[in-house]
Amino acid sequence: MLARNETIFKWALYAAAAFACLLIQWAVLQRFTIWGVIPFLYPAVAAVPATFEGPAAGSAFALGMGVVCDLILPGSDCFYTLVFPLAGLCAGLLSRSVLRSSMLCALVSTAAAFALTGFGGCLELWLHGQSAWQAGAYLTLREFCVTAPPALLLSPLFRAVYQRTHRDERAAEQRRFYGP
Amino acid sequence: MKDFLKHHGLWVLFAAAVIAVALAVMSLLSNTSSPLVNAANVLASPFRSAYTAVATWFNDKQNYYKDTTALEEENAALRRRIAEMEEEVRQAESDRAENARLRELLNLTEQRREFTYEAAYITEHAVTNWTSSLTLNKGTAHGIAVGDCVVDETHALVGVVSVAGTNWCTVLTIVDTDTSLGAQVFRTKDLGLAQGDFSLMEEERLRLDYLPADCQLLAGDLVETSGLGGFYPSGLVIGSVESVQMDDSGAASYAILAPQVDFDELTEVFVIKDFDIVT
Numbered sequence: 346m347l348a349r350n351e352t353i354f355k356w357a358l359y360a361a362a363a364f365a366c367l368l369i370q371w372a373v374l375q376r377f378t379i380w381g382v383i384p385f386l387y388p389a390v391a392a393v394p395a396t397f398e399g400p401a402a403g404s405a406f407a408l409g410m411g412v413v414c415d416l417i418l419p420g421s422d423c424f425y426t427l428v429f430p431l432a433g434l435c436a437g438l439l440s441r442s443v444l445r446s447s448m449l450c451a452l453v454s455t456a457a458a459f460a461l462t463g464f465g466g467c468l469e470l471w472l473h474g475q476s477a478w479q480a481g482a483y484l485t486l487r488e489f490c491v492t493a494p495p496a497l498l499l500s501p502l503f504r505a506v507y508q509r510t511h512r513d514e515r516a517a518e519q520r521r522f523y524g525p
Numbered sequence: 526m527k528d529f530l531k532h533h534g535l536w537v538l539f540a541a542a543v544i545a546v547a548l549a550v551m552s553l554l555s556n557t558s559s560p561l562v563n564a565a566n567v568l569a570s571p572f573r574s575a576y577t578a579v580a581t582w583f584n585d586k587q588n589y590y591k592d593t594t595a596l597e598e599e600n601a602a603l604r605r606r607i608a609e610m611e612e613e614v615r616q617a618e619s620d621r622a623e624n625a626r627l628r629e630l631l632n633l634t635e636q637r638r639e640f641t642y643e644a645a646y647i648t649e650h651a652v653t654n655w656t657s658s659l660t661l662n663k664g665t666a667h668g669i670a671v672g673d674c675v676v677d678e679t680h681a682l683v684g685v686v687s688v689a690g691t692n693w694c695t696v697l698t699i700v701d702t703d704t705s706l707g708a709q710v711f712r713t714k715d716l717g718l719a720q721g722d723f724s725l726m727e728e729e730r731l732r733l734d735y736l737p738a739d740c741q742l743l744a745g746d747l748v749e750t751s752g753l754g755g756f757y758p759s760g761l762v763i764g765s766v767e768s769v770q771m772d773d774s775g776a777a778s779y780a781i782l783a784p785q786v787d788f789d790e791l792t793e794v795f796v797i798k799d800f801d802i803v804t
Contacts, residue, residue: 349535353537353538371569371652372576375652376580381727382654383651383652383653383654385653385654416561416562416565417562417565417566417569418652418653418656419652419653419656419658419660419687419688419695419697421653421656466655470702470723473702473703475702475722475723477722477723477724479724480723480724480727481723484654484655484727488654
């Protein structure tokens with residue numbers, strides 16, 4: 346269990362890492378079109394920290410990420426605020442019950458985040474009277490394929506944040522396991 | 526940092542919560558963009574402009590050294606087109622004089638089209654794959670409001686302002702799924718609704734819906750805004766008909782439109798802040 350100041354420090358570090366990712370998306374990734382789509386890092390940034398922090402904390406972080414995305418992306422209203430916590434929850438549950446936190450886990454979580462975002466986008470279009478499930482699914486697939494390589498780099502970045510902020514906790518665990 | 530957070534962490538969280546609630550209330554009361562969105566974009570605006578300026582400079586240098594053959598061919602074609610248009614202008618001048626005489630005889634009000642423009646530069650093109658938008662470097666401080674039409678230098682419609690901040694605004698282009706405009710086919714005067722379609726957005730195409738089943742559209746027919754309802758000015762060119770298809774029910778047809786504007790090539794646009802049209 347981390348002290349209050351350590352918890353605040355930890356989330357400040359996560360926020361700084363996420364901010365760096367947003368800068369990369371804004372300054373580099375969104376200037377390129379690959380396979381007809383712009384690489385879209387935001388769902389991965391929402392999902393990957395949850396693979397280290399678990400479902401509850403991961404969902405809260407993803408909620409914050411969703412709010413930021415809704416602030417900076419046009420025409421989204423509160424779409425990402427609703428979808429990203431679900432992506433964080435999925436990623437957290439996945440890492441706790443199916444896969445250990447790893448690059449593979451980050452990749453699968455990113456895929457799930459894209460699937461949820463794509464489904465949400467299609468659902469929103471359907472609610473506005475436009476049925477575009479097939480086009481939406483194809484777009485989501487391409488978005489994931491072009492974003493997966495940069496998204497893989499997020500795993501070591503957020504792992505470093507996790508290890509830096511849980512150092513004492515890990516040391517205590519090791520002492521418990523191996524003895525003093 | 527750790528000590529600061531240890532001693533003041535709770536106060537920082539409390540202050541953040543109070544600010545968040547205050548901003549949420551202000552967002553509810555605001556009729557343009559919410560304060561947080563506005564603040565985020567006001568801060569990002571100079572960086573966007575700087576980045577766009579650098580990218581444009583590189584593109585200009587690259588284009589300068591491109592083969593001039595294409596430009597020479599284009600120049601010859603444009604000269605031919607100018608000759609044709611000069612002939613049309615001469616005819617139009619004689620028609621205008623005749624029109625003025627007839628209006629005077631029938632005691633009709635003179636037609637008038639007046640627009641108030643605000644020139645703006647595009648600082649950012651589409652940032653997601655699910656919307657087709659542009660960010661401009663002008664906002665409410667320059668008189669721009671949500672719902673204003675945006676055109677290029679040839680008076681072709683680019684889109685409609687969807688969010689306006691202090692020194693920025695977001696324009697949803699005519700191919701975006703949230704865009705819907707009253708439209709009229711110039712040749713046949715058929716009315717329809719031009720709206721973005723997600724399946725066509727990537728190809729930069731849009732649909733012209735609710736056409737009469739017996740409409741006689743041809744590929745290449747020009748489509749412009751109808752101006753019905755008074756929200757948008759009439760006569761702004763939306764695009765041209767690419768193909769005509771029947772809808773699933775078979776009772777109505779729709780057309781696929783190719784916009785007159787090439788969104789990727791746009792750098793400067795004009796926002797119509799006010800208009801006065803008398804026909």
